[in-house]
Amino acid sequence: MAEWVTxxxxxxxxxxxxxxxxxxxxxxAVANVEGDLHAFDDTCTHQQCSLxxxxxxxxxxxxxxxxxxxxxxxxxxxxxxxxxxxxxxETKEEDGELKVLVDEE
Amino acid sequence: xxxxxxxxxxxxxxxxxAKLREDGFDGDVVLIGAEEMAPYERPPLSKEYLRGESGxxxxxxxxxxxxxAIDVRFGSRAERVDVTGxxxxxxxxxxxxxxxxVIATGSRNRKPPIEGLDLPGVFNLRFAxxxxxxxxxxxxxxxxVMVGMGFIGAEVTAxxxxxxxxxxxxxxxxxPLERVLGPTLGGAIEALHRDHGVEMIFRDGGERFxxxxxxxxxxxKEGRRIEGDLAVVGVGVEPxxxxxxxxxxxxxxxxxxxTLKTSVDGVWAVGDVARHDHPVFGSIRVEHFDNxxxxxxxxxxxxxxxxxxxxxxxxxWSDQYDANIQMAGFATEWDDMVVRGSIDERSFSAFLLKDRxxxxxxxxxxxxxxxxxxxxxxxxxxxxxxxxxxxxxDLRQLHPPKE
Numbered sequence: 001m002a003e004w005v006t007x008x009x010x011x012x013x014x015x016x017x018x019x020x021x022x023x024x025x026x027x028x029a030v031a032n033v034e035g036d037l038h039a040f041d042d043t044c045t046h047q048q049c050s051l052x053x054x055x056x057x058x059x060x061x062x063x064x065x066x067x068x069x070x071x072x073x074x075x076x077x078x079x080x081x082x083x084x085x086x087x088x089x090e091t092k093e094e095d096g097e098l099k100v101l102v103d104e105e
Numbered sequence: 106x107x108x109x110x111x112x113x114x115x116x117x118x119x120x121x122x123a124k125l126r127e128d129g130f131d132g133d134v135v136l137i138g139a140e141e142m143a144p145y146e147r148p149p150l151s152k153e154y155l156r157g158e159s160g161x162x163x164x165x166x167x168x169x170x171x172x173x174a175i176d177v178r179f180g181s182r183a184e185r186v187d188v189t190g191x192x193x194x195x196x197x198x199x200x201x202x203x204x205x206x207v208i209a210t211g212s213r214n215r216k217p218p219i220e221g222l223d224l225p226g227v228f229n230l231r232f233a234x235x236x237x238x239x240x241x242x243x244x245x246x247x248x249x250v251m252v253g254m255g256f257i258g259a260e261v262t263a264x265x266x267x268x269x270x271x272x273x274x275x276x277x278x279x280x281p282l283e284r285v286l287g288p289t290l291g292g293a294i295e296a297l298h299r300d301h302g303v304e305m306i307f308r309d310g311g312e313r314f315x316x317x318x319x320x321x322x323x324x325x326k327e328g329r330r331i332e333g334d335l336a337v338v339g340v341g342v343e344p345x346x347x348x349x350x351x352x353x354x355x356x357x358x359x360x361x362x363x364t365l366k367t368s369v370d371g372v373w374a375v376g377d378v379a380r381h382d383h384p385v386f387g388s389i390r391v392e393h394f395d396n397x398x399x400x401x402x403x404x405x406x407x408x409x410x411x412x413x414x415x416x417x418x419x420x421x422w423s424d425q426y427d428a429n430i431q432m433a434g435f436a437t438e439w440d441d442m443v444v445r446g447s448i449d450e451r452s453f454s455a456f457l458l459k460d461r462x463x464x465x466x467x468x469x470x471x472x473x474x475x476x477x478x479x480x481x482x483x484x485x486x487x488x489x490x491x492x493x494x495x496x497x498x499d500l501r502q503l504h505p506p507k508e
Binding site for chain 2: 046047053054055062064065066067080081083
C-alpha cells in the first residue's frame with residue numbers, strides 16, 4: 001500500500017538542487033526544477049551510485065559516477081550506460097512540509 | 106529508398122544504427138558485426154562482469170534490432186568498402202549496397218613481441234568471450250601476471266585482486282599509465298594498487314611466456330622469471346582499418362573532418378577507428394566508451410540532417426577497487442598541473458593546462474570536478490590557478506553563459 005511520507009521542510013530542496021532522503025530501506029532523491037519538486041529513486045540503475053550527488057540540468061539528472069542520464073519527471077534513462085529507468089514518486093507540499101507517496105516495503 | 110550501412114557493431118556502430126531509427130529514419134539500415142552476440146558494452150568486461158557481479162550490458166535489448174526493422178548481420182565480417190560500386194563486400198562474397206556508410210570497426214589489441222603469446226593460460230581482453238575465459242581461469246588464491254598497466258591492465262589487476270588472486274604487474278614505463286597521465290598521477294594509481302597488495306615491476310617488459318602446454322612463467326627482458334597460473338596482456342590497441350582498402354585514406358585510423366565525414370563522399374567513421382579533427386584538441390583518436398556512444402549518436406544526426414561539428418569535450422571513467430577515477434578533455438602534453446584536494450588521501454582533481462588553457466581534468470573520488478570542468482575545456486577557458494586549487498570553489502561559476 002502506498003502512503004505519504006514526510007521528508008522534511010519544503011524549503012529543504014532549493015531551486016536547481018537535488019537532495020536525497022532516507023525513506024525506510026531506500027533513498028529517495030528530490031529535484032527542484034523551477035519550483036516543481038520531482039522525486040525519484042536515488043540509486044542509479046547502472047552501478048548503484050547516488051544520483052543526488054550528480055548534476056541537474058533542466059529535468060535531466062546525470063549520474064556522477066558514469067554519466068548515465070535520467071529524466072527526473074518520468075524516470076526514463078535517456079543517456080549514458082544505464083538502460084533501466086529509475087522509479088519516480090508523487091510529491092506534494094503540505095503545511096510547509098515535503099511529502100512523497102511511496103509503497104511500503 | 107536510401108540505405109545506410111554501418112560496419113562494426115560495437116557501441117559506436119550499434120548506437121549509430123539504433124539512433125537512425127530512433128530519430129525517425131524509415132529507410133534501410135544494415136548493421137554488420139563480426140561478433141555473433143548482440144552489441145554490448147565493453148567497460149564492464151574488465152570490472153563488474155569480470156568479477157561475476159553483472160551480466161552483459163547490451164546497447165539495446167538483443168531483440169530490439171529486429172523489432173525496429175534493422176537488418177543485422179551479426180557474425181559477419183565486412184572485408185572492404187567498394188567506394189566506386191557503392192557496396193560493402195562481406196566475407197563469403199555477399200555485397201551490401203549503400204548510399205551512405207559508417208565505418209565503426211573499432212580497434213584490436215596490440216600483440217607485443219613476446220614469445221609464447223599463444224600459450225594456453227595467456228589471455229587478452231577485448232571480447233566478452235575473453236572475459237569469460239579469464240574469469241574461468243581466475244581461481245581464488247591463484248597467481249596472475251599482468252603485462253601492461255594502462256587502464257585495462259589497471260582495471261583487470263584490481264578485479265583479479267578483488268577476486269582473491271595474487272597479481273604481479275610488469276610495466277614498461279616508470280608508473281602505471283605514465284605515458285597518458287605523467288609520473289605524478291601515475292604514481293597515485295601505483296599507490297592505490299600497492300595498498301591493495303599488488304606487486305609491481307616497472308621499466309621492464311615481457312620477453313617470453315614459458316610453460317609445458319600451459320603458461321607457467323613470464324621471463325622478462327631484464328631476466329626476471331615470474332611464475333603464475335595465468336597471464337593477461339594489456340598493452341594497448343590499434344585501429345581496425347582493413348575495410349578501407351585502397352579507396353579510403355588511412356593514417357592512424359580513418360581520418361574524418363569535424364563532422365565525422367571522411368574525404369570520400371558518403372563515407373563516415375566513428376568510435377575508436379576515427380581520427381577526428383576536433384575543434385578544441387585538433388586531430389585525435391579516442392578509444393573510450395563515452396566517445397563511441399556520443400559519436401554514434403552524432404553521426405546518425407548528421408546522416409539525417411545538416412552535418413554539425415562533433416565537439417564533445419571527451420570523458421571517461423575507470424573504477425579500480427573503491428576508487429572512482431574520471432578524466433575529461435585530452436592532453437598529450439601540458440606545462441602546468443594544478444591539484445585540488447589531496448593525492449595522498451585519494452580525493453583529488455588534477456587540472457592539466459598548457460599556456461594557461463585547461464586541456465584536461467583527472468580526478469580520483471572527486472566526482473564533481475571533472476564533469477563541471479568540461480564546459481571550461483570545451484570553451485578553451487584559461488581558469489585562475491587559485492580557483493582551480495580551491496576545493497570549495499564551484500567550477501560552475503566559470504561556465505560560459507548558455508546560448
